[in-house]
Amino acid sequence: xxxxxKNHETVVDSWxxxxxxxxxxxxxxxxxxxxxxxxxxxEQGIRGKYCRITIRKEKNSSGPRSPKLLPPWFxxxxxxxxxxxxxxxxxxxxxxxxxxxVPSICSHQDLWESLDVTYSEFNSTIVDLNCKGxxxxxxxxxxxxxxxxxxSTILAVVFVVGLLDIVIQGSSDHQLGTGCLKYLIPFxxxxxxKKLFHLNTKRTxxxxxxxxxxxxxxxxxxxxxxxxxxxxxxxxxxxxxxxLVSKLPYQMISNAYPSVDTFFFMSGxxxxxxxxxEVRRNSAFNPIMFYVHRxxxxxxxxxxVSGLFGTVTRFFETGPFSSYWDDYIYPTxxxxxxxxxxxxxxxxLEDLVGSCLGQCWYVSVDTQLYLVAPLFILPLVxxxxxxxxxxxxxxxxxxxxxxxxxxxxxxxxxxVMVGEKGGEYFEKVxxxxxxxxxxxxxxxxxxxxxxKQGKERFILKQWQVVAGWSLSxxxxxxxxxxxxxxxxxxxxxxxxxVTQVTYGGFQRSVWAACLAWIVFACHNGYGGFVDGILSHPxxxxxxxxxxxxxxxxxxxxxxxxxxxxxxxxxxxxxKIFETTGALFISGVVxxxxxxxxxxxxxxxxxxxxxxxxxSVDRKVAKTTDKLLPEDQVDKDSSAGDIEMDIExxxxxxxxxxxxxxx
Numbered sequence: 001x002x003x004x005x006k007n008h009e010t011v012v013d014s015w016x017x018x019x020x021x022x023x024x025x026x027x028x029x030x031x032x033x034x035x036x037x038x039x040x041x042x043e044q045g046i047r048g049k050y051c052r053i054t055i056r057k058e059k060n061s062s063g064p065r066s067p068k069l070l071p072p073w074f075x076x077x078x079x080x081x082x083x084x085x086x087x088x089x090x091x092x093x094x095x096x097x098x099x100x101x102v103p104s105i106c107s108h109q110d111l112w113e114s115l116d117v118t119y120s121e122f123n124s125t126i127v128d129l130n131c132k133g134x135x136x137x138x139x140x141x142x143x144x145x146x147x148x149x150x151x152s153t154i155l156a157v158v159f160v161v162g163l164l165d166i167v168i169q170g171s172s173d174h175q176l177g178t179g180c181l182k183y184l185i186p187f188x189x190x191x192x193x194k195k196l197f198h199l200n201t202k203r204t205x206x207x208x209x210x211x212x213x214x215x216x217x218x219x220x221x222x223x224x225x226x227x228x229x230x231x232x233x234x235x236x237x238x239x240x241x242x243x244l245v246s247k248l249p250y251q252m253i254s255n256a257y258p259s260v261d262t263f264f265f266m267s268g269x270x271x272x273x274x275x276x277x278e279v280r281r282n283s284a285f286n287p288i289m290f291y292v293h294r295x296x297x298x299x300x301x302x303x304x305v306s307g308l309f310g311t312v313t314r315f316f317e318t319g320p321f322s323s324y325w326d327d328y329i330y331p332t333x334x335x336x337x338x339x340x341x342x343x344x345x346x347x348x349l350e351d352l353v354g355s356c357l358g359q360c361w362y363v364s365v366d367t368q369l370y371l372v373a374p375l376f377i378l379p380l381v382x383x384x385x386x387x388x389x390x391x392x393x394x395x396x397x398x399x400x401x402x403x404x405x406x407x408x409x410x411x412x413x414x415x416v417m418v419g420e421k422g423g424e425y426f427e428k429v430x431x432x433x434x435x436x437x438x439x440x441x442x443x444x445x446x447x448x449x450x451x452k453q454g455k456e457r458f459i460l461k462q463w464q465v466v467a468g469w470s471l472s473x474x475x476x477x478x479x480x481x482x483x484x485x486x487x488x489x490x491x492x493x494x495x496x497x498v499t500q501v502t503y504g505g506f507q508r509s510v511w512a513a514c515l516a517w518i519v520f521a522c523h524n525g526y527g528g529f530v531d532g533i534l535s536h537p538x539x540x541x542x543x544x545x546x547x548x549x550x551x552x553x554x555x556x557x558x559x560x561x562x563x564x565x566x567x568x569x570x571x572x573x574x575k576i577f578e579t580t581g582a583l584f585i586s587g588v589v590x591x592x593x594x595x596x597x598x599x600x601x602x603x604x605x606x607x608x609x610x611x612x613x614x615s616v617d618r619k620v621a622k623t624t625d626k627l628l629p630e631d632q633v634d635k636d637s638s639a640g641d642i643e644m645d646i647e648x649x650x651x652x653x654x655x656x657x658x659x660x661x662x
Contacts, residue, residue, distance in 0.1 A: 010039050011048065014101045028234075029098040030320040033565055036101035037134060047134050049104045051111060052320060054097045054128035055119050095127065099320060104133045130323045138314055138326075143334065147311040151304070154187075154596045162189035186603025189595050196544055196594060199537045210522040211266060212543040213534030214515070218262040219546050220583070223553050225256035227579045230557045234321060236567035244570060245417065246488035251481050254417055257430075258479060258511045260362060261439040265512040267366050268373075268443025269450075269519075275377045276451040285378060289609065294370055296605050298363060299341060300597040305551040306337035306356040308589075309559070317562055325562045329555070332356055343367045346431040359554045361431055368433040369440050376441070380448055391448075395441050395509070402435040403505025413495055413504035416487045429504075439512030446516045450523075458524045465526045472514040479511045548590035548598055556586040 014035035030052070039048035102111060108131055115126050164181075165188035185191065203209070235241065245254055279285050310333030317325040333356035339345045343364040345355040355361075376394055379387030406413060411425040429435045460468075482503055485492040522531035542549075560582060561568075568574065 010035060011101045014039070014048070014050075015099065017098075028096075028567060030566065031099040031101065033099075033318075033320045036099075039101065047104045048101050049106065049131050049133035050099060050320065051102060051129060051131040052097060052099045052323070053115060053126065054095055055115075055124045056095050056127045057124050097128075102131075130327075132323060144311045147307045151307075151596065155592075157184075158187050158189045158595055158600070161185065161187045162191075164188070165190045183604065183607060186607065187600045192595050192599040192603075195599070196591070197541045199540055201537050203535070208519065208523050209535035209537075210519060210527065210531055211534075212539035213536060214262065214518070215266065215546055216539045216542045217534075218259045219542075219549060220579075221252075221256055221259040222550075223557070223583060223586075224575065224579045225253050225259070226554050226557055227575050227582060228253055230554075230561050231568040231570075231578065234561065234564065234567045235570045237570055241570050242489040244572075248481065248484060250572075251484055251487065254487055255414065255480060255483050257415055258507075261436075261508045261511050262515060263362070264366065264369075264436055264508075265439040265443040265446075265515050267369070268440035269447045269516075270443075271370060271373045272377050272444040272447025273451055275374065276381060276447065279378070279381045280451075285374065287374065290374070291371070293605070293609075294367065296601060297598075298343075298367070300601045301548055301551055301593055302340055302357065302360065302363075303337075304593055304597040305548075305555070306333055306340055309555045310334045310337055310356055313555075313559055317559065319563050319565050321562045321564060325559070329558060329562075346433075348427075357551060357555065359550065365431070365433045365436050366440075369437060373444075376444060377448075391441070391444065394437075395445070398434075398438040398441045399505045399509055402429055402438070402508075403501045405429055405435060406500050406504040407497070411500070411504070412486070413500045413502075414483050414487075414507065416483060416491075416495075417489065436508065438509035439515075442509055442512035442516055446519060449520070458520075460524065460526060465521070468517050468521060468526075472517040475510050476514040479507050479514075482507075542587075545587070545590050545594060548593040549586055552590045552593060553582065553586040556589060557582045560585065 014032040017029055017031070031050075033050050036048040036050045040046070108129065111131070112126060112129050115129070119126060161184045165185055168185075169190075232241075244250065275285065275290075310330065314325060314330045337356045339355040340357045340360040340363070343360070346361040346364040346368075376391060379390050381387070405411070405428055406425070409421075409424065409428060411421050411429065415422065415425065415430060486495045486499075518527070518530065518534075521527050522534065527534070568578070
């Protein structure tokens with residue numbers, strides 16, 4: 001114990017102590033994790049052990065109070081109970097947490113009993129004790145070895161083939177890249193990076209470039225919204241949050257859910273256009289390839305990302321907050337990654353909590369809509385009049401179904417911050433495909449319009465352009481800020497039946513209709529500065545990266561949060577800084593995911609499933625294929641086959657929760 005005694009000042013200094021800001025909600029005193037872990041007595045084999053202790057004052061005890069801020073669906077997180085008054089049933093209890101440093105020879109049970117005796121005299125109880133020492137470090141297991149071997153092999157192939165690709169492209173012998181070797185070229189980091197970061201600065205009237213900017217900005221919106229909730233449970237000024245989030249501009253974050261509907265809209269648009277184009281070109285629809293393509297595009301990146309966070313990431317998680325990663329995120333990803341692969345994790349709230357990539361609820365919903373898409377789109381080809389009548393009916397149902405669910409169950413009109421039925425709304429409305437189909441169906445309508453339009457341009461009168469932009473702007477603002485009176489703390493009003501049914505039923509479809517006008521106007525030359533912003537070439541690389549970024553960002557934000565050494569300050573500017581850092585780090589990881597799991601699979605799919613060229617295909621392609629963004633056109637295939645880049649729209653993030661999870 002010599003060194004321990006000599007370093008008793010270090011031990012005491014590392015303890016969590018009362019700090020300034022109690023009236024602003026600083027209820028947690030973490031001390032210095034690294035200082036505690038550095039204490040050691042090599043002679044005795046004793047080191048410092050960092051312990052986080054949560055005590056609860058009994059009811060009616062004095063102490064600072066906090067407002068009920070969190071929606072009930074956050075209740076599944078163990079950290080929620082550390083936030084006083086966070087969820088229903090805890091309003092009369094007060095939790096405090098502090099950290100202490102003890103010798104590693106002290107057992108968990110010894111410390112618990114000692115603390116229990118001490119705090120029982122102050123009418124308080126111990127509700128949680130979590131200790132971590134150097135001897136508690138995890139060891140590599142079979143799953144870790146398997147993931148390391150598989151990913152090392154893939155990355156080695158990507159690197160070696162990339163070097164070979166450089167040699168081939170620099171050679172005058174064009175036969176080097178033929179034969180069996182062509183099946184390795186899709187793994188080349190050299191070719192894939194060039195495709196990923198290519199900027200097409202030549203603007204042509206046939207290409208809808210505004211989708212690139214719309215996609216990227218919506219993805220950033222989702223990630224910024226996720227950043228609010230990721231650090232929410234580790235906020236130094238918790239009691240100040242109620243004031244900050246009650247200002248009108250914050251509705252862009254507290255009501256960021258339209259960002260998800262943007263991706264549903266783009267997904268419906270791309271699915272409809274590609275099906276209609278395929279049937280027009282081949283006079284037939286291939287359902288097997290339609291669904292196989294979907295699985296090929298989605299599953300490999302999900303496997304890579306869930307494997308990353310279910311294995312080796314835990315070795316990088318250290319600090320006072322890392323126990324949540326060790327106790328919840330890691331075992332969840334290790335044991336339940338298959339729920340994300342099956343894409344059914346949106347049908348039960350408990351199952352959603354038990355999935356590795358919680359934001360993949362969006363992939364589940366979008367895939368379920370994708371499965372039934374031919375039923376709504378093919379009638380537009382074979383029985384156009386009946387098909388339009390059928391689609392009108394589906395559109396009406398996409399509005400009425402969520403409105404009826406909200407009305408029958410007396411639910412809030414949206415994901416408002418406060419309210420006793422927020423969790424029920426999340427489970428019965430937010431996660432279900434029949435309640436999220438509104439913007440998706442609007443996207444189908446736009447895809448049908450563009451299919452009929454071909455390469456021709458609509459000529460609009462000036463009053464039509466002014467009316468379109470005015471109505472869409474007003475409608476979008478109403479959707480975005482319409483919940484303000486009900487979405488602040490304390491709420492200015494309680495929502496009633498008209499608001500429930502009207503906003504709850506129409507919000508998603510109206511938002512998508514506004515986006516449809518933007519895309520339509522930009523495509524036909526009436527976008528003005530909006531088209532200039534959304535169509536700028538700078539969006540193109542990030543637009544191609546959005547699916548990988550969507551999968552990586554939320555768990556990476558959590559990984560960054562749980563390695564922090566101190567609590568976060570909640571403010572608009574600090575969240576922007578945090579989001580910027582998370583975007584950069586997630587972007588680097590997303591590039592690696594894209595190069596190892598997304599781009600190679602897409603390249604192999606083109607080689608293995610490419611059909612022979614036909615002259616009629618080329619004729620049709622000239623009139624239809626240029627309606628999508630440049631990066632969504634497969635220039636290498638015959639007849640200019642369009643890549644159904646639905647996955648680039650699976651970003652919700654979100655959730656992007658705002659989640660995100662989304």
